[in-house]
Amino acid sequence: MEDSSAISRTDFAELRTEFSRFMMLYQFGIAELMTKVNILKDEFTHINQYSPIEHVASRVKTPESIMRKAERLGIPITIEDISKNIFDIAGVRITCSFISDTYRIAEMLTSQSDLRVIEREDYIANPKPNGYKSLHLIVEVPVFMSDRVSYVPIELQIRTIAMDFWASLEHKIYYKYNRDVPAELLDELTEAAAAAHRLDVKMERLNDEFAKIKALPHPDDESVELELPTQFLNALRLQRGL
Template identity: 45%
Template sequence: MNSNNDVIRKLHELTEADMSEAEFLQSVENNMIPMQQFFTYYRCAIMEIETKFRVLNEQFSLNGESNPIEFIQSRIKSYGSIFRKIMTNHIPRNVEAIERDINDIAGIRVVCSFVQDIYRLADCFLRQDDITLIEKKDYINNPKPNGYRSLHLIVAVPIFLENEKRLVKAEVQLRTIAMDFWASLEHKLRYKKDLPPYQLNLLADDLKKCADQSAEWDRRMQDIKNILESN
């Protein structure tokens, strides 16, 4: 009998080896929307949200301020990642349930220079009247136990198609450069399979210390910026 850890590992491997579109379609029942059309909705949502942040970045520049955004990245979840989420969260295998219950098929990461930039950008973004906030998780003021820090927004944005307006959900993550650097490396190390548990625990402690040090760098850089701007 496979252990629960073995099952989780095999589900995770779906994100690495990935599933083909045909394999995914076989796993989804009552598929009323062609997959190409389904994913186009999410690509359009990403374009809408990216444009909003790029416009805000330009506006700050026009106001004589430095651009708060260092870079923006986006992605659509792979077939394997979606299927893993269906399995681990016991989501019904149909497109309607996937749209309803999975909020991060479209993901946008906005990397900022300073912590205050994150909250200012998020506030400006959420004040726009066509953005609906579904959920907000502040992992900067309330980090995860492993040290992860970021501001997560689940939002719905309208996309305008030929014959309809459609609300599409997306996850926006706002981080500083230091937070993004730590999260990227932690993600690469998280699923190393060949280490004994005691060594994995030691590495987890080291990663937590690195996260705390990164947060201290962010705090000090913000303090320096505040002093410079006050003079």
């Protein structure tokens, strides 16, 4: 007869391996999405000499946080139930310069053929009652494992610098007061959200005005030939029939 303690240790080892593999999928999913974001950022920086992406951050919930959320939502504590019902285990946040940039980046990412958009919440156009603004997407990212392809859900948040500053402050205040924030502070937070929105609108307008001015021809402008090796330039001319 097999020792029951040995069976227990075997079961525990199998569960630990299964859970580690489960958590690794989300780390790999973030790595895949971060690669896509960083490619866009580098392309903008090197080709356009301007990137609408100011900052990118990522995180994976801790096992304790996952369990707490599952209990709060009444989800059975199994890997299958958690994976089917909790979609923000992994998250990526992109901070942009302007409101228009948030939609621009979202469109560029979600138009990629290997990403699946399963949920979209536009809290920029429709802010939460407390003033919170951000563009939220749940996207499924393909992760190519040794024996299969898994589509991993990742929460993608895209917001402006002003929105991110406000959200960070709001989170700290809620944490400090254990979510029981005094009414006067809530009112001030709402006012601060409105001020952040006014700043976003003003900065967007200034950027549009600057773009218009930059597009105008300047009398002192001279055509500048790109400094490339002569052999490369000749090859380009031949290719174009020049």
